[in-house]
Amino acid sequence: MALTAAGFCEGRRVLLCVTGGIAAYKTPELVRRLVKAGCEVEVILTRAAEKFVAPLALSTLSGRRVWREEDLLSEEHGFEIPHIRLAEWAETVAVAPCTANTAAVLAQGRADGLTGAVFLAARVPVVIFPAMNTHMLEHPATQENLKTLAGRGARIVEPAAGALACGEAGRGRMPEPEEIAEEIFRALTPQDMEGLHVLVTAGPTREYLDPVRFISNPSTGRMGLAMARGAWRRGAEVRVVLGPVDPPCSLYGFEVLPAVSALEMRDAVMSSLPWAQIIVKAAAVGDYRAKKRAERKVKREGREEVSIELVQNPDIAAEVGRAKRPDQILIGFAAETDDLLRNARSKLERKGLDAILVNDVLASGSGFASETNTLRLIGRSGEDESFSGLKEDVARSVWDSLAGRGLFPRC
Ligand SMILES: Cc1cc2nc3c(=O)[nH]c(=O)nc-3n(C[C@H](O)[C@H](O)[C@H](O)COP(=O)(O)O)c2cc1C
Structure with a gap:
């Protein structure tokens, strides 16, 4: 009998880049889910992201230190060349949430922070979860950037519609952690049924x-x-x-x-x-x-037995x-x-x-x-x-x- 392997994500390596959108508050739950599924998770936080989610929450849940933008050029970590090491380590890179700003950075191919540099160095499937105010999302600049990234092979997961943190309602919501995790599991799976x-x-x-x-x-x-x-x-x-x-x-x-x-x-x-x-x-x-x-409820009164x-x-x-x-x-x-x-x-x-x-x-x-x-x-x-x-x-x-x-x- 072919016994199935326990936890197909056991030991799978996910690099999660968290950028400075309000939806960053969902990322500790995402990390918890990934770790529960057996993944190893490294997290990079942009400077703006640190305002929305506590690095300590992410390092506690991932069981690893959290990387920051400035680690790209830090003396303390420079000997590790963090952007190369992380890019080579990862089996998939997820950017969740991806701000309008980070979409622009990635589309321009800038490497002045750890997120941008890792993105250029990585040779693995990338999944991007844009999340922002509807007008920011629909702006031609953002749309162009996302199109550019999709054209270069990144998977852009359409943001959902709903109530946004800015008080408006519309497209721009980041999917829930369970859904993001699913997209990451998909990115970790060979696509031998693609398009079927x-x-x-x-x-x-x-x-x-x-x-x-x-x-x-x-x-x-x-x-x-x-x-x-x-x-x-x-x-x-x-x-x-x-x-x-x-x-x-x-x-x-x-x-x-x-x-x-x-x-x-x-x-x-x-x-x-x-x-x-x-x-x-x-x-x-x-x-x-x-x-x-029967069109109407069959009453029990007067019916000792019924046959159907x-x-x-x-x-x-x-x-x-x-x-x-x-x-x-x-x-x-x-x-x-x-x-x-x-x-x-x-x-x-x-x-x-x-x-x-x-x-x-x-x-x-x-x-x-x-x-x-x-x-x-x-x-x-x-x-x-x-x-x-x-x-x-x-x-x-x-x-x-x-x-x-x-x-x-x-x-
Ligand atoms: C309260 C607040 C919420 C924000 N939420 C978002 C957001 O959901 N999406 C977005 O693209 N930018 C958002 N921004 C703007 C970004 O934080 C800002 O563009 C920042 O420079 C992004 O930096 P990063 O891409 O390096 O993380 C928000 C700003 C504030 C003050």
């Missing part, structure tokens, strides 16, 4: 019997969303058809199409089918729905299997309670899947509502591989395995 369109279904469906009662299952969507996250981190564009759940994790970066019933989920999947190159069917779709849904007539829902995976183009890859999930392999292999054949992931939902630490999972991946030629661990780690290993089998379509 991945459609994932996740979560349960609900089949309403009357306006207040439904038949459903305990799916939380965690495994499907972990597959979606894994593909997104590898550079894919991800669309998620999501059943009715309180999402157990961030949906950042996904296009989400909500669907409640199996019929709604079928419609959402089929209308996205021409767009998708890889389809992952991880939702726990109800097999049956009420033949007749159920009719079969469409088999979405089979429908996709029949409709898909030869260049599309279909990956299914099977939640089984017995005869796992035989049932999974027959499902693979019957539904025209390219691979199936089967889990024993009765096993402890596996299946519905669990943070961990044990899955077997079965391909068309019968090959079979097992993965166990946190769902996020299992999903990453599954993508690794699919990539290794040459299953990704060409963009």
Whole structure:
């Protein structure tokens, strides 16, 4: 069994440049998240940034000293040549928040401070998170600078719209630490799915019997969303058809199409089918729905027993299997309670899947509502591989395995 590696960010090296915008107050939380994920984090603060966030908070959370602009030319650190050492050390550089001023410094290629000098010396993916007042952001000078930086290969993460610290509302907000961390994890991941369109279904469906009662299952969507996250981190564009759940994790970066019933989920999947190159069917779709849904709440008075007539829902995976183009890859999930392999292999054949992931939902630490999972991946030629661990780690290993089998379509 291929046990998944603990914490894919273990020992990954992130250089975080914090500049002097009000959003700098969010950076201690960002550092905490990165460190929790296993990253090593070095922080550079501009002089202005020191006015907005305490260096001591950042050094405490990163467990390392904090670098300052003047360290570029300090006698104390000069022997280390900090800008070269940091640039060579880092696996990714993030500028969060990036002020209008720092965007100008970086676009001009100035090296009169540590941030600018490191930026020029670094040969790794750079992610920039502009955050400022809307007018500053929309000014042609700032837009030109950001365009220049994007043209030179930096990833510019569009600031969100919302209430800004200056009292105005508009575009310019820095994303939340969880979202910035996701962008950094993506920058640390080889982009072997760059540009691929991945459609994932996740979560349960609900089949309403009357306006207040439904038949459903305990799916939380965690495994499907972990597959979606894994593909997104590898550079894919991800669309998620999501059943009715309180999402157990961030949906950042996904296009989400909500669907409640199996019929709604079928419609959402089929209308996205021409767009998708890889389809992952991880939702726990109800097999049956009420033949007749009551318009009004069914009262208990005078009814000792009730029977519900159920009719079969469409088999979405089979429908996709029949409709898909030869260049599309279909990956299914099977939640089984017995005869796992035989049932999974027959499902693979019957539904025209390219691979199936089967889990024993009765096993402890596996299946519905669990943070961990044990899955077997079965391909068309019968090959079979097992993965166990946190769902996020299992999903990453599954993508690794699919990539290794040459299953990704060409963009
Ligand atoms: C209260 C306050 C908040 C500020 N917030 C921002 C901001 O969110 N974004 C920005 O680009 N500049 C902001 N500025 C202006 C920068 O701090 C200023 O341009 C500074 O020179 C940036 O230096 P740095 O890029 O070296 O960090 C703010 C200034 C003040 C006084």
